[in-house]
Amino acid sequence: MPSLADWRSVTPMLMFCILTFATADFTFGLDTGTFGNLQAMPAFLNEFGERNAAGKMILNTNRKSVMNSVVYLGRMVGVFIFEPATERFGFKMMFVFLCAVQLIAVVIELTSKEWIQFTVGRVLTYVTIGLIEAVIPSYSAEIAPAPLRGFFAGLFVPLQSSVGMLTSGVAKAFATTQGKVGWIIPITLQGIPSLIGLSLIWFTVESPRWLLSKGREEEALHNLRRLRNQRDVDAGIPEAEIEAIKSAIAYSNSISQGSWMELFTGSYWRRSVYAAIMFMAYEAGGNQFYNAYGPSFLVEAGLGSKTFIYGIIVNLFGAIGSLTTILTTDTIGRRPLCIIGSASLVLWDCLIGAFGGADDITTNTQKQNIMVASFILLIFSTKVAFATHSFIVTTEMGGVRMRKKLMMVGAFHDVLWSFLTAFFTPYIMKSIHAHIGFLFAGIAGIGLLYAIFLLPELSGRSLEEVDELFEKPRFRWGWQYKGVVTTGAGAQIANLERHDAAAHADVETGKDGEVGQHIVEVDDDRKY
Structure with a gap:
């Protein structure tokens, strides 16, 4: 945890700049949390789903796969334009751009009559998200003093998790609503952070670096x-x-001028591989499974509207985990937290695979409780491990000259593994159901080995x-x-x-x- 002397270096202007840029983190949290909930809400299913053989409105496997995965094409666009656009226009103009794109995306979603148009709006939202996950931590790292860099660069993770509690609360309020208002209000909320950010950005300062x-x-x-x-x-x-x-x-x-080819030469290829492993373990170790399919999975397991109450608890523990991490990472270090978090992830993934796949899961309260507790602790452990540290360490490993390019490498793998997880999970679950948890446990195990043997300790370094x-x-x-x-x-x-x-x-x-x-x-x- 940063010392009192470290915190004395924080000024009102520094905090204002950090928090203004952090309004974009709320956009990130609102979308990732909202759509996972919408897939389990009758208002959304009535509008964009189809009736199955039993007469129930659902998103079929193909539609669910496409709506959850194709959005990452937008995220990839955001990732690729980050470095050249930021290099040319600076962080402030990139923030203005991402806020404008988000507002356009919200309008497209709100006026949707078909699921395809709604998905187009979400693709634009994910252009914004691709920019957010690179612009915000990079800007924070550039203006923060070294002892507090880990805290401020990782601040977006607890903010994102905190917003997840709001999305679950809104979902609970509209859990039984059949009309359009049940999905229109959650989508409308996604435009508010961009409006706030656009009104404040003009009073911030550009990065001195x-x-x-x-x-x-x-x-x-x-x-x-x-x-x-x-x-x-x-x-x-x-x-x-x-x-x-x-x-x-x-x-x-x-x-040298820091070309893209350098990422495959010298010590940079190793840094690129490290970034790829961290983001793979982050997204495919169980995190993306809950974000995309957790609520609908719990509803199918027999938890009904209680799913959204549990969603609030899941996001609360996620916020606690990420806040604990950014407060302690510069004192305890990156490595111990990632090792403990990764080891825990393996355990929770295995418990979900074992108990969530039981034949009597819809009626066995004890097994349901174990599964819910495992999801709660899985998200907590994800925040302690790589949800926070993937961004902190990748930003640090690039140094001054290659930081933006290496952040793009990490963000690309973030997008890649998010897409693969979101696209294939519905099909895999159709065959093996909750036993997919064992697959996620194997990927989390790779992250654990990386944390033990390769993860560099860079806390406190400029x-x-x-x-x-x-x-x-x-x-x-x-x-x-x-x-x-x-x-x-x-x-x-x-x-x-x-x-x-x-x-x-x-x-x-x-x-x-x-x-x-x-x-x-x-x-x-x-x-x-």
Whole structure:
């Protein structure tokens, strides 16, 4: 957990910027939570379902598969336009764009008469979501001081989970409603965060790191002064931080321009593989199963309208898990939390597979309770493991030069595994029912092995330190990262961000424009 001294560096302007961008996280949570509930609500089924042989309105397997999976094509579009668009237009304009797209999507959904038009609206919403999951943590990481970077970059996860409680509460209120109002109100709510965000974004500041990359040094310094507290401004900390960031950017650019091909060379290919594994374990380890099919699965298991009450509890535990994670990840570390969370996921997936597939699940209260408890703890464990850390660690691993590109790699795999899980789950469940939990347990097991042996510990490191950690040497076991002492420009930036008054940044540029390495001794035993 960040210390009190760390929190003293937080200013009202910093919090305003973080929270304004975080309004987009509510959009993320509203859509993912709402549609899972709609599939179990009579109002939605009456409008977009079809009558089965027993005379009951349902979404057939094919329609359910398409409506849950095709939306990830939109998410992939959002993922791919993030890096080039943000590089050109900056974070603020990208936020305006994603809010506008979301409002258009809501209008399309609300005016739908057929399930195909409704799905088109959701595809547009997922363009927004693809941008949100990359833009928001990246912006937060760029403006936050190093000791609080993990907290602010991961803040969107508990916010998303908290909104899930709202969606479950709304679903409970309309659980028996037959008319259109039962699905129109939940969809309308999805436009409110975008309206709030659009009204506030003009008062935020652009990322100083992005401004420096565009040569806008005066504006970058002005923004950084607004983000840091008065004590640091008076001490000249923002000026020193700007110089250190400039030097780090110049050094990175002098080596190469950060092309896409670099993701398959040097240490970057390993970072790309790490990001892919984390997002696979996150989405295909059980999380996406509950988001897309959890409510309808519980209804079919005989829980009826109680499903939405349990949904509130599930999202409450998800919010608690993610909030606990971002408050402790910088103290306990990324690795212990991911190991504990992944091991727990394997257990809960197995229990769902064992008890949810019982022949008497619709009448056996004890087995129903075990299954519900397993879903609750599964979402909690997901938040502790990779739901939060996939975004935090991927953002960290990219360093300064490749952060956006590596985040796109992670987001691509997030989309890929979400699509595969959403598309194939209805067909697999049609054959093996709840025993699909054992399949998810196997994938969660892969995540556990990764967390134990490969996951790098980067808590407390500056973005500029990361390249040095991965390059010298090029391979380390996950537990070896923590004790490494860095000596380059990144260490100076981390020192400045930690407000260490005894250390001083001394940035020099060599004849070839490269930043020399400098070591500043602090108390004779601490080196940067």
